[in-house]
Amino acid sequence: MANKTAPDSSRRSERSRRAIFDAALALVGEVGYDKLTIEGIASRAGVGKQTIYRWWPSKAAVLLDAFTADADTYRGALPDTGDVAADLKAVLRATVDEFNDPAFQAPYRALAVAGASDEELSRTFVARLLEPGIDVYTDRLRVAREAGELAAGTDVRLGAEMLLSPFSQRWLMRTGELTYAFVDALVDQVLHGLRPRG
Amino acid sequence: MANKTAPDSSRRSERSRRAIFDAALALVGEVGYDKLTIEGIASRAGVGKQTIYRWWPSKAAVLLDAFTADADTYRGALPDTGDVAADLKAVLRATVDEFNDPAFQAPYRALAVAGASDEELSRTFVARLLEPGIDVYTDRLRVAREAGELAAGTDVRLGAEMLLSPFSQRWLMRTGELTYAFVDALVDQVLHGLRPRG
Amino acid sequence: MANKTAPDSSRRSERSRRAIFDAALALVGEVGYDKLTIEGIASRAGVGKQTIYRWWPSKAAVLLDAFTADADTYRGALPDTGDVAADLKAVLRATVDEFNDPAFQAPYRALAVAGASDEELSRTFVARLLEPGIDVYTDRLRVAREAGELAAGTDVRLGAEMLLSPFSQRWLMRTGELTYAFVDALVDQVLHGLRPRG
């Protein structure tokens, strides 16, 4: 399958793999994604360049693995107190804090940028990070719909995007502040719509 | 005030400026943003590298100027037929076509990516391209609110983001297709909300 | 005769000409010949680049004019006390001091180097600086020959070169020290030859 005699992953050095992840995450925080280099990672990790090239196709892929190696543990479902508005606000407020934290921002923004320009990479990025995030909202909305909290015909996937995209967009393009007030208003307006009630 | 003795813009060569814009737009379409180089632009434009460095701080800034030099003419208001849903759908469908056009995509995506990673650049990008786009939606929604088509207390700026962000996000991160059906559903769901109607 | 409509030298700015000479001599002393630039001279002299290009073909030509503008006043004949050996030693000892003086060295070495590599320039350099120097020695030796101090058939031009070249060579290529002892020995050996006396 591999076109170049694939490396034997059973012989792979776990020590080097960890060192590369640590170096990549540290460096992206210090110098930013554009000035992050393979040589820099290798040097900081005390590793030969070839060891990186052997296992990853690009610096973005290294960073993606480094980021998800730490993040893969997390995941689950949104809380369900029976009040979908309250639950969404609670989780989005926590997400506000997360995206305002520099340590989280740097590698995540780097990945988003890399994904936006590199179509190949974006497939992995979307599948491993974005889709799971959308899914937990979709699931929670579906539960709410079954419970009669939402209209019967509601497109829950689209609903999830209506909640997450304005948030992501503000953060990524810096078109606005990420505050509790913003997410509260967003949840309310998404749920009630803009139309006047009959 | 200037840290390097600013060049005299009255002596500037308009011919070179245009040639640089043309070359930058052509090249970003041909090779993509990452492989776009200052040397490439200079060579294609028949211009010395220094002429680019004299007037712009980065290739992203060149591209931004090139893109807006062409785009600055456009701008206006959304149509107003009295039916806000129909008007929004009409315009968003046109925007679907625009964002599916490779000639428009390449430089715009390049700018979005550059803006996402470079905070300085993003200020200009947001102010010159994104904000004006949001504003025309905000204005149309305001008109609709005054006309009683929307609830009295509606946050029209937030409404505009709810319409545009899911669209932008799908396009930028490739999380979904941009279709007429998608924008139609988006408009309907934004206007009506997810809640069941009393 | 001129292929480009020669400049009108009657309108020439004497003030600029002096400023260029001063700047060129000062700069060659400060940064050396290789790092001497036309732009640097123009800037230091408070002069436009074109003013230099209008009147000189190269930085070497500027330097040559600058150097000879100061040096043209000097010139004359060697002393004649009747003792040719003593006269030569006296003058060469003075020349040792001159060539060990950094203020004289820098531009003179620069000119020698430029002359060595540029055949066109070397013609002027030789004619204006080297030949006159050789001539005064040739003249003094001729007088000595007429006076019977030298053998009747002596080639006085070659004699002058035998005196000056070992001196110049040591200085230019740094193959040896320039000392009084050296020039004394040189004069003696040139006059007496290496052969044992019959």
Added chain:
Amino acid sequence: MANKTAPDSSRRSERSRRAIFDAALALVGEVGYDKLTIEGIASRAGVGKQTIYRWWPSKAAVLLDAFTADADTYRGALPDTGDVAADLKAVLRATVDEFNDPAFQAPYRALAVAGASDEELSRTFVARLLEPGIDVYTDRLRVAREAGELAAGTDVRLGAEMLLSPFSQRWLMRTGELTYAFVDALVDQVLHGLRPRG
């Protein structure tokens, strides 16, 4: 001790080294020293610029190595037929031919010029090319002195300079022709001196 982590010379590519020498010598003959560029050498040699910068500090140093890599094999002693004048004339006549040969001239003149302006480089140039040349004359003169052909107290080093410097000077500064007649007269006058014989 090294200020930049010196390269590992055991890993050095001999193929590249030779290609660089060949390219440098060919180019200096074709375009001259001033128009000789590192980029030109690298390109002609099919080598990266960095490979040159890794091993040499300047184009002059490259040329010096290139020149001596070929020339290091040669070297020896002057012929000794018992007639010092004849021997000197024979060798100097051969040297006349050598210095009138363009293929030899171009790189040698380039080195002389570079050595004249760069004190650091001149140390190597003198030690590797000039001094050995002077030494063979010094040695031959010493032999002649022991054989009684020269005066007992003769300074043989100075004698060698008296033979070589007028020659070098004429060539380098173009103050005169290099002919057999010139070197014959030079040898005679150096050996006999200018004084009339008692």
Added chain:
DNA sequence: ATCTAAGCGAGACGGTACGTCGCGTCTTTGC
């Protein structure tokens, strides 16, 4: 005394080369 064309300071321009950085490949030497 006025006009007009040249010299002038200034510096933008199309270029070439600089010396550096990082790429991705390849090779050498342990382990």
Added chain:
DNA sequence: GCAAAGACGCGACGTACCGTCTCGCTTAGAT
């Protein structure tokens, strides 16, 4: 046979000067 180390060919970086070319401006010399 993977890994650390790093030399290699390559391409782009951003800078420094080159020599040419306008731009006003000032400043004679001819009218």
